[in-house]
Structure formats: structure tokens, C-alpha cells
Amino acid sequence: MINMAKHNKINQDHRRFKRIVRGKIKKNLREYMTKGELTGKQGKKIIKIPIPRIDIPRFKYGAKSTGGTGQGEGEVGDSLGGEGEEGPGGQGPAGNQAGEHGLEVDVSIEDLAAIMGEELELPRIEPRGTKRLETIREKYTGIRTIGPESLRHFKRTYKEALKRQISLDSYDPDNPIIVPIREDKRYRSYKETSLPQSNAVIIYMMDVSGSMGEEQKEIVRIESFWLDTWLQSQYKGLESRFIIHDASAREVDRETFFHTRESGGTMISSAYNLALKIIEDDYPLEDWNVYPFHFSDGDNWSSDDTSECMRILTEGIIPRSNMFCYGQVESPYGSGQFIKDLQANFEDREEVVLSEIKSREEIYDSIKVFLGKGL
Amino acid sequence: MLPKHLRDIQEFIRGVAIDYGLDFFDTIFEVVDYQQINEIAAFGGFPTRYPHWRFGMEYEQLSKSAEYGLSKIYEMVINNDPSYAYLLEGNNLVDQKTVIAHVYAHVDFFKNNYWFSKTNRKMMDQMANHGSKVRRYVDSKGIELVEDFIDTCLSLENLIDFHSPFIERNLQDTSGEEGIPKMRAKEYMEDYINPEEYLAQQKEKLLEQELKSKKFPSEPERDVMAFLVNHAPLEAWESDILSMIRDEAYYFAPQMQTKIMNEGWASFWHEKMLTQKVLLPSEIIDFADIHSGVLATSQGQLNPYKLGVELYQNIEDRWNKGMFGPEWAACDSMAERANWDKDLGLGRAKIFEVRKLYNDVSFIDEFLTPEFAIEQKMFTYGFNKKSSNWEIQSREFMEVKEKLLTQLTNSGNPYIYVKDGNFRNRSELLLHHKYLGTTLDINYAKGVLKALHRVWKRPVNLETLYEDEGLLLAYDGTQYLREKITYEAL
Numbered sequence: 001m002i003n004m005a006k007h008n009k010i011n012q013d014h015r016r017f018k019r020i021v022r023g024k025i026k027k028n029l030r031e032y033m034t035k036g037e038l039t040g041k042q043g044k045k046i047i048k049i050p051i052p053r054i055d056i057p058r059f060k061y062g063a064k065s066t067g068g069t070g071q072g073e074g075e076v077g078d079s080l081g082g083e084g085e086e087g088p089g090g091q092g093p094a095g096n097q098a099g100e101h102g103l104e105v106d107v108s109i110e111d112l113a114a115i116m117g118e119e120l121e122l123p124r125i126e127p128r129g130t131k132r133l134e135t136i137r138e139k140y141t142g143i144r145t146i147g148p149e150s151l152r153h154f155k156r157t158y159k160e161a162l163k164r165q166i167s168l169d170s171y172d173p174d175n176p177i178i179v180p181i182r183e184d185k186r187y188r189s190y191k192e193t194s195l196p197q198s199n200a201v202i203i204y205m206m207d208v209s210g211s212m213g214e215e216q217k218e219i220v221r222i223e224s225f226w227l228d229t230w231l232q233s234q235y236k237g238l239e240s241r242f243i244i245h246d247a248s249a250r251e252v253d254r255e256t257f258f259h260t261r262e263s264g265g266t267m268i269s270s271a272y273n274l275a276l277k278i279i280e281d282d283y284p285l286e287d288w289n290v291y292p293f294h295f296s297d298g299d300n301w302s303s304d305d306t307s308e309c310m311r312i313l314t315e316g317i318i319p320r321s322n323m324f325c326y327g328q329v330e331s332p333y334g335s336g337q338f339i340k341d342l343q344a345n346f347e348d349r350e351e352v353v354l355s356e357i358k359s360r361e362e363i364y365d366s367i368k369v370f371l372g373k374g375l
Numbered sequence: 376m377l378p379k380h381l382r383d384i385q386e387f388i389r390g391v392a393i394d395y396g397l398d399f400f401d402t403i404f405e406v407v408d409y410q411q412i413n414e415i416a417a418f419g420g421f422p423t424r425y426p427h428w429r430f431g432m433e434y435e436q437l438s439k440s441a442e443y444g445l446s447k448i449y450e451m452v453i454n455n456d457p458s459y460a461y462l463l464e465g466n467n468l469v470d471q472k473t474v475i476a477h478v479y480a481h482v483d484f485f486k487n488n489y490w491f492s493k494t495n496r497k498m499m500d501q502m503a504n505h506g507s508k509v510r511r512y513v514d515s516k517g518i519e520l521v522e523d524f525i526d527t528c529l530s531l532e533n534l535i536d537f538h539s540p541f542i543e544r545n546l547q548d549t550s551g552e553e554g555i556p557k558m559r560a561k562e563y564m565e566d567y568i569n570p571e572e573y574l575a576q577q578k579e580k581l582l583e584q585e586l587k588s589k590k591f592p593s594e595p596e597r598d599v600m601a602f603l604v605n606h607a608p609l610e611a612w613e614s615d616i617l618s619m620i621r622d623e624a625y626y627f628a629p630q631m632q633t634k635i636m637n638e639g640w641a642s643f644w645h646e647k648m649l650t651q652k653v654l655l656p657s658e659i660i661d662f663a664d665i666h667s668g669v670l671a672t673s674q675g676q677l678n679p680y681k682l683g684v685e686l687y688q689n690i691e692d693r694w695n696k697g698m699f700g701p702e703w704a705a706c707d708s709m710a711e712r713a714n715w716d717k718d719l720g721l722g723r724a725k726i727f728e729v730r731k732l733y734n735d736v737s738f739i740d741e742f743l744t745p746e747f748a749i750e751q752k753m754f755t756y757g758f759n760k761k762s763s764n765w766e767i768q769s770r771e772f773m774e775v776k777e778k779l780l781t782q783l784t785n786s787g788n789p790y791i792y793v794k795d796g797n798f799r800n801r802s803e804l805l806l807h808h809k810y811l812g813t814t815l816d817i818n819y820a821k822g823v824l825k826a827l828h829r830v831w832k833r834p835v836n837l838e839t840l841y842e843d844e845g846l847l848l849a850y851d852g853t854q855y856l857r858e859k860i861t862y863e864a865l
Binding site for chain 1: 414518
């Protein structure tokens, strides 16, 4: 009657579904980049993406106007938990009432990066340098006679016991009971293999002086998510370092980076100095691809400090990096002078990429500018 | 084909089921692995269905939640003659025994419940036919076009009339009959049998009918899909696909209408059969574990399996003890009611009758008692706008019952009619939403109007009551229009 092994039919439908999801993500990429609703849901390898309207519309009742029946303890007026529009637990008694929301689909970082690459027409990055880092991976491919019980190889152990019993003539085919003893036991063991790998580090620098508001930081946060996503797809190993600065600079973790608010002035050179130090100490040129990204409202303390910045960039950071990216967000207080200074100094340098991000709507284009060169 | 040890168990349980009086189609069991059961489940039980992306979506969700251990499909059974059932490979023996017993009771329900009596019992074949037809259309028209049209049809899938398979319409057109229908009578009796007032009344009726017949449709039509198949300007392949999807909707409808009864029946019997005849003493604990999982309620939700089982048990008990009829109803003494036992032994016969004649709505309407609702701790809940929280609203019996019936009525779908196929005398389509106290989700309604426009090719309109005002929602192919109207119930 039913032969499923013959043609795995579902795969075809599954591919169609994936393609539709992909198309939706692609179509809405600009919106996702503006809203930043993906960034909060980032798992390790998987990102949950809300897809609007992939379900099939039908005439149905509005969820909030219906309510339903349940059973269990509780007084009238007690909360049932379950926020939002779907209702507690999400389903009615017949279990056939679909949720109010569109679908949330799991997409792997690689897939998302691929979609991003296609939509933004990003070139692949040619990793720099001849020498690559070797990474060492452990694979459980070997067998040993000692080891923890959790790694015991059942089949091998059984085989050994069987062999022993047959050779000792204690095996009875009519009553085939095999009792392994300690010498029979076999355990899995790992072997090390080394893989060549190209590594990259992103050094995020952000101005947290008083003139940078919440909205500006949100823009940086969204932007950094997409930069991470893309560079992760291009390099096997990707590290991120975070530097915040006002009049002085310090290195912080990701959490602090996006949630610190300082007051006071701005000395951009402090951040550049620290970045240079980090690069020199931890990321030797021949092994690493280095990506410094600096976000600021472009309001530096003094023109003296600005010329100091240019010096550090020219002599220190730029020669050690694949490219140097500067994103200028707009704040009501800043003069926005710094990007003009950078422009004047590095007009002919391909590896210096500048972008003005006046609002969230411009994140999309700014990412395109940053990553569009394939450096 | 089942492996020997399962085949023996199946044969044994089959015998037990027959002894208990269950009456089922031949049932073919197959053992499938995780991937296959997810695949079959994604296809709604039919491995041979037409290609469509939503099956892929279903499959992704099913395999994800199985992978994460959130859910596991134990069994699937298809209403067909013979019926097909799938057992999950790797389930332990107690699981398989439970599932086999459960399946036989489902098949008994399929075969004997009145609401299933009009379903196609060769659906396996028909689904395969649909599949190959759609594949042919895909080959000649391209997947995009065909799949897109299927999406359109699926938006209209719930616009059917659950009762229409049971209406035996007089296909002869009666409007052509000459004269007024008279009762046959001897001449001297004529004035008495066909009095003049009666004839005048009939004449009026005829006139009215004639007027109506100029309307299109003459009566508001609930089977919107049928109306579209018959009257929308569709290409042959489109109308073919639309009627396929309509057929499938009618096939699945009774399963929606009897979810509580059907699952309750199957769970009632698997418990009876296993505990009384099938289980070894050593298996009791494992079974209790499985059974309690099946009947568990979470977060105060109603579980149709549990509600069904409890209600059948309650009915059996009541009819055994004679807790029904005028004498019972008239009895006011709580003490007397609590110890009521007329020792009638009618319970078993009663539940077999119930499984034959009722659907979820009539089942709840007739057999849900205040005692039962209290015992089961039933309540209604609703959304409190002030606290933006879902809250328990009431434990009053009438409110609980009414809410539950509302949820089950029309399987939770709104009532939608075709009111006019020549609206504004411009061949526009006018649908009517019969307002029963609950408003439509307007965003979804917009999506459906778009789909309708794809089928009807002229502007489509929907009249409904929204926020206490009559609303005419229209889509003309490029934009949506909203207009205030006076809403008149049909």
C-alpha cells in the first residue's frame, strides 16, 4: 500500500517551506534591521525570526473577544498566566484555534548570513595572511581498554567478552549468556586532529559620553548584531572585544558595552590607543583578521585630539587591520565634525570606511557600506 | 506488516474489542519510525497528499518539538475502510498495547458515529487521486501558480456547511409547477380539505418564492465553497482544485465536530480493555503512567481526552443507577440524589447509543450536568483589559456550559453566508457574518477577502458587526474599503 521510503515526499514540501521563509526574510530584511527585534532572541547557533503572515488567513474570531473554558483550581478573578493575545496556554478545548501571531521560525546564523549576503550583495571576504591558526579538535574515534563507564563501548565490549568465552569454551549456543569481565571492557577515546582556521576579531568602540542617547546606542546594538552575523559566517573563529570611552577609555564586556551611560567629554584618541594596545598584545598580524568598528556622534574634545587620532590610525591601527570602520550616529548635541576630519585624511584609503547613520532606517545602508568592500 | 510479537498482541486486542461489543472496519497497522510518523502526521495522516508548503511547515514544527522532547506522536489512525493506523517504532510494549486498543475504539467510532456516515471511506484513494491531479497541474502550470491558488482555496476551507452532506435536496426545480399544490380530496370534501384561506396562503407563498428565486442565491448559502465552485469564473483546473479542497474539508469536518467524543471514547476503551483484559500485572504501573499523561490537564486547560472519558463514565454511571428521567429530575433531596441507585444496568447500552448519535455540541448540551461541572472544577475564562491578564471569570454552571457550547458550535468557526452574488447589481459578492456575540478578527478577514477576490474576480464584500456597529468591509482588488452600515440579522 503505502511506500514512503520510495520517495521522501515531505522533503519537497519542506524545501518549499524553507524557500518561502527565506523569501520572506529577504523581503523583510530592511524591516528586521530597522526594528532590531531579532537581536534580543539570539541563541548560540539559532535565531528566532518572526515571520509575518505565513499562516493562511481564515475567517475566525478575534482571540480577546472569545475567552474559553478550563478546569482546575482557582477563584474567580485569579490570573491564569499566559500573557498576550493567545490566551492561557494558547489553545481552546478543541485544540484547533490557531494563535494570533505569525510564525516564529528558527534560522541558523549561517542561513541568515547567506540571506543577508544575497540581499545586500555582499562580497565574500578573502581572509588575509598566509599563515593560518591551527585549531585542535577532539574526536572520539579511538578505543582504549581503560576509561570512564560513561564512555564504555557496548558493542566492542560485548565482542571481546564473546571472543573470550568462545576461546575458553564457556560459550553455550543454546544458552547464549555473555558476561563481560573487566578485561573485556572497551572505552571510546578521543584523538586530536588539527584543522587550519582563519580567525578574526571585531573591536567595537563606542562613545558613551553624555551626548550619546539611548536611541543612538540601540542603533549601534542592532548594527553590531548584523556585523557579527556576517563576519561569523566568513571566519571560523570570531572574537569580539568592547571598548567604551568618554574622556578616557576602558575595555568592558558586551552587556556593559550596550548599557553604560557616562557623562563628560569625549577623547576619541583614548579609545584608539586602547584598541591599538589590544591588537598589539593579543592579535598578531600574521594570524588575525582585525576589524575595528568605532561608533560616535562625532563630537571630539579638541582638534589636537583629532590629529592625535589620525596619527594613531595611520601609524598603528590601519596597518594592522583589514579595514577600519567608523559609524557616526546623529545626536542633537554633537557637531558631527569627526567624520569630516576622517574623510579629509583618508579619502583615498579603501580600507577606511565611513558611514553616517542618522536613524534606524539607515542601518541597512550603512551595513552595506561597511561590508560591501569584502575586505 | 507487523512483526510477529505485535501481530499476536494486535490479534488478541482485536478479540477483546469485539467481545466488548466494538464494531470496526478492518484495521491495518504499520510500524513506522520517528521521521515517518512526523511525515505522515504533517500530511494529516495521508502519505499520498498533494504537494504544498504547509505540510513542510507542519513537518518542521513536529520534528522540532519531537527533537526537543516537547511532544511525541503516539498514534495516528485514518478514517477509511480499511482503516490505517501507525505505531511508533521503539515504543515499549505497554505503549503499543495502549495505542492498539485506542485505535480500535477510534475505528469503531468512525464506523458507527452518525456524523461520519457520509464521509468517503475510500479517502486514502481519493487523496492519492488529488495528489496526482495537483502534480499534473504543477507540471503544466508551474508550482508557483498552483501553490498560490491552493493557498487561496485554503483560506476558504472553513466556509462549508457541516450539515450539507445530510440534506437531501430536491434537485428538481419546483418553481415551474403550475398552480397551487392541493391535497387530494373527493369533490364533496374539497372545501374542507383545501379551504380557501389555505389556497390563498399557498398562493402567497408561491409568489414569495418566485420573488426569491430572482435573488441569487435564492436563500443565503452557507456552503460558500460550493457556491464558488458553481458560480465563480474559474478555469477548469482552478475549479477542480477548489472542489478537491472542499471535499477534503468535508472529510475532516466530522473529526472536528467530535473531538471530545471521539478521543473520550478511545481513551475510555483503551483503559477498560487494558486494565481488565490485556495488561500483565507487571505492566500496570507503566500503563498508569501513560494513561495519566493522556488525561492530564495543564494550566487549567480543558483536555478533550479527559473531558470525554469522564463524561462517558458519568453517563454510564448515571444510566446504571437510573439517574435520569422525570423522577430523578423532580427529586430535590440532596441526600436522596447522592445515594440514588435503581440498579438498572443500562449504562453500557447508553454510551453505545451516545457514540452513535451525538456530536460534541449535542453531547455537551445533553449530558453536561451541574454536578459534573463542579466535580470537574470547570470554569470560564476571559481577557481582563484592565489588568491585561487572562482570568477565571465564572464557575456558574450555565455560563460554563454556554461558553463551552459557543466554542464548539460550528467547530469554533464563525457562520458565514453568501448573501448576494450580484451585489449592487454589479456582480459583486456579498458575504454575511452571522453575529453571535463575538467579533471577527479583522486582519484575518482582510486576508480572506483577498483570497475571495482572487476567486470571484470582482469586488468582494463582507457585512458584520464590529464594535457594536454595522461594518461593510470590502476589497476591490487593489484596496480595502470600510463603510458603516446598518447590520441586519438574516
